[in-house]
Amino acid sequence: MTRSSPPRRGEEGGASVWLLAVGLVLVLLAAGMATAGAASVTRHRAEAAADFAALAGAAQVLSGAAAACARATTVATANGAKLTVCRLDYYDVIVTVRVAMPGPFARFGAATATSRAGPA
Template sequence: MTVRAAAAGAPIQPRGDRGGATVCLLAVGLVFVVVGVFGAAVGAARVARQRAAVAADFGALAAAGQALAGGGVACGSADEIARGNGARLTGCRLDGLDAVVTTEVTVTPVPGLTRVATATARAGPPRA
């Protein structure tokens, strides 16, 4: 509360402070928090997508390296690599000497919101 200077003999009267600036500052702060949470959620989703892609790429390379040993051994190798990269192997098949691997990573960017990032990769010998 601020006090006005009183003229000679006049009583001192306080001027009312309605708190308008406080409300505006709180609203701006809330906007910053909402934008920050949204940005963090988008960032978490992008990281999950990248993790799934890396796991699929490495898993496909591992499976292609074991393609001559058969599908069970090749996909077992891909599963091991995918789990090591924090992903779950959802698909693995051999197409000749090529391996096609699909992985997924589950992410919870905000409490109560769970999403799954999926990626597929193919690897095999070079062709002329």
């Protein structure tokens, strides 16, 4: 009959520490991926809002800069964006919008996008 040796002191719970470390790494990886995903979605929303605002402004360009920018502001706001720049370059409307990241990701900043549209 063989006798087993008693466990060495200081080795109990080592697997628990490794499990916690791996779990922490996985949580941090998931948080990073969620942040990157939120940033990507916010960037796409900003680009779409800028495109729509520029097109709407271009439809009003013959009425003047005030009318074109007012329409662009309305459309940008309806798309969840804030119009930060609106100007006319001859018959082209150039707009820049800003979209804040959602929820807890807002502290990472906002996405901006610029678009230009004019008559065909």
